[in-house]
Amino acid sequence: MQTQEQLNRIQIGPETLSLPQIDKRGTNVSSYIIRGGNRLLGDVKVSGSKNAALGIISAAMLLDGPCWVDNVPDIADLNVMLEICRALGAQIKRESDGTLYINPCTITTCEATYDKVRSIRGSYYLLGALLGRMNRASIYMPGGCNFGTRPIDQHMKGFESLGASVTIEYGKINVEAEHLRGEHIFLDVVSVGATINIMIAAVKAEGTTVIENAAREPHIVDVANFLNTMGANVRGAGTDVIRISGTPVLEANATYSIIPDQIEAGTYMLAAALTRGDVTVHDIIPKHMEPLTAKMEEMGVKTEVGDDTIRVYMEPDQQLRAANFKTMPYPGFPTDLQPQTTVLLCVAEGSSKMLENVWENRFQYIDDLKTMGAEIMVAGHTAIIAGSSQLTGAKVMARDLRAGAAMVLAGLAATGETEITDIGKIERGYENFVKKMRMIGADIARIVE
Numbered sequence: 001m002q003t004q005e006q007l008n009r010i011q012i013g014p015e016t017l018s019l020p021q022i023d024k025r026g027t028n029v030s031s032y033i034i035r036g037g038n039r040l041l042g043d044v045k046v047s048g049s050k051n052a053a054l055g056i057i058s059a060a061m062l063l064d065g066p067c068w069v070d071n072v073p074d075i076a077d078l079n080v081m082l083e084i085c086r087a088l089g090a091q092i093k094r095e096s097d098g099t100l101y102i103n104p105c106t107i108t109t110c111e112a113t114y115d116k117v118r119s120i121r122g123s124y125y126l127l128g129a130l131l132g133r134m135n136r137a138s139i140y141m142p143g144g145c146n147f148g149t150r151p152i153d154q155h156m157k158g159f160e161s162l163g164a165s166v167t168i169e170y171g172k173i174n175v176e177a178e179h180l181r182g183e184h185i186f187l188d189v190v191s192v193g194a195t196i197n198i199m200i201a202a203v204k205a206e207g208t209t210v211i212e213n214a215a216r217e218p219h220i221v222d223v224a225n226f227l228n229t230m231g232a233n234v235r236g237a238g239t240d241v242i243r244i245s246g247t248p249v250l251e252a253n254a255t256y257s258i259i260p261d262q263i264e265a266g267t268y269m270l271a272a273a274l275t276r277g278d279v280t281v282h283d284i285i286p287k288h289m290e291p292l293t294a295k296m297e298e299m300g301v302k303t304e305v306g307d308d309t310i311r312v313y314m315e316p317d318q319q320l321r322a323a324n325f326k327t328m329p330y331p332g333f334p335t336d337l338q339p340q341t342t343v344l345l346c347v348a349e350g351s352s353k354m355l356e357n358v359w360e361n362r363f364q365y366i367d368d369l370k371t372m373g374a375e376i377m378v379a380g381h382t383a384i385i386a387g388s389s390q391l392t393g394a395k396v397m398a399r400d401l402r403a404g405a406a407m408v409l410a411g412l413a414a415t416g417e418t419e420i421t422d423i424g425k426i427e428r429g430y431e432n433f434v435k436k437m438r439m440i441g442a443d444i445a446r447i448v449e
């Protein structure tokens with residue numbers, strides 16, 4: 001139960017949502033309080049894709065004219081990215097309709113050594129963008145969620161193939177080329193980040209670059225479409241071979257709208273099933289959701305797919321069936337939905353398996369789920385979930401962005417009250433999370449200490 005003092009501090013209205021407060025040690029001192037048990041019902045709109053926006057804002061730093069970008073989510077990671085780009089000298093402002101005006105022509109430096117570079121992952125796309133723009137770039141090592149080691153050797157391999165020298169010293173990555181020339185690059189690992197970074201750098205290289213064994217995620221296609229709208233010549237994005245014909249000048253002066261966030265959409269779809277609710281998720285590209293929709297149907301969840309909507313519904317007393325999952329690069333099951341899906345498996349009937357194939361250490365949140373009553377055993381990269389658990393509220397923490405979202409889902413399905421701390425990690429990637437959840441009936445409030 002909350003004390004009267006806590007109740008006084010609850011921000012009921014989502015209008016009050018602001019960045020979480022951070023204490024001197026960098027620890028987030030805000031939390032969510034959730035009272036579980038409500039069926040989620042109604043409609044929810046998905047925001048622009050976080051990961052596409054990070055790539056597109058970086059790619060905009062390559063342009064030779066201004067551009068306008070629509071559907072940029074108002075989330076902490078993106079706001080940090082915009083701050084970094086402003087520190088490079090780019091002019092960026094939000095217009096009254098929410099569109100972002102970006103003019104990179106005023107960039108004065110190729111050094112992104114602003115402290116916040118270290119706090120997000122997507123900042124590494126500035127390596128590709130500044131290398132393409134100025135033949136040099138120097139940035140702090142990027143940060144982001146901790147899933148174990150997150151190597152960037154494939155990015156470096158790509159830059160070197162384009163003719164750049166790469167050094168890493170004093171926590172900075174430096175890339176430098178006399179001039180960039182197109183090359184054949186075979187990625188040893190299917191990497192979203194390396195595919196986007198090399199694609200961006202290659203846009204202004206002389207001649208043609210071919211990236212083989214490229215990743216195929218929807219946001220890679222989105223970054224390629226953005227670059228083409230601004231004057232580049234990128235073909236094949238969405239397949240495993242991408243061809244980039246170098247274009248010396250990108251006139252830009254055009255508007256681009258970012259695709260919907262596949263992971264945000266999936267989080268609401270899973271929340272609907274978990275609470276045996278009836279929710280229609282709007283403004284999405286249903287094709288991007290197929291890896292999830294197919295598996296949810298296998299578990300007995302009903303779905304209705306429209307042009308840009310998916311309705312997810314279950315009868316109040318309906319049982320979910322157990323299922324086995326494997327995370328894979330797109331079009332496989334996305335690793336960024338792994339923690340949220342594991343929560344659904346906790347309440348399904350029977351034993352399920354979740355195999356994490358992308359990251360070496362993405363099960364840290366399982367201990368929190370166990371605190372809430374889940375029965376899960378982790379063996380290497382596989383979590384074995386006993387199922388049929390009645391989750392109970394507890395005090396848990398958001399260990400990273402998607403693990404934090406999973407805790408919210410667990411709280412919605414649990415009896416009693418759940419407190420989630422360190423919610424700044426969740427708000428890095430979900431726009432108006434509390435507001436949207438409340439609109440479909442979740443009993444969730446945000447508390448600022």
Ligand code: UD1
Nearest residue numbers: 051121122150151152153154155189191192193194358359
């Ligand atoms: C992006 C997403 C992240 C998501 C991941 C996989 C952003 C900002 N982040 O991360 O949310 O979980 O895709 O869908 O878009 N690898 C290497 N060498 C490299 C690069 C990657 O070995 O140079 C390995 C990684 O250790 C990992 C795998 O490749 O095992 C996939 O990583 P990658 O696709 O690059 O992930 P990110 O782009 O960092």
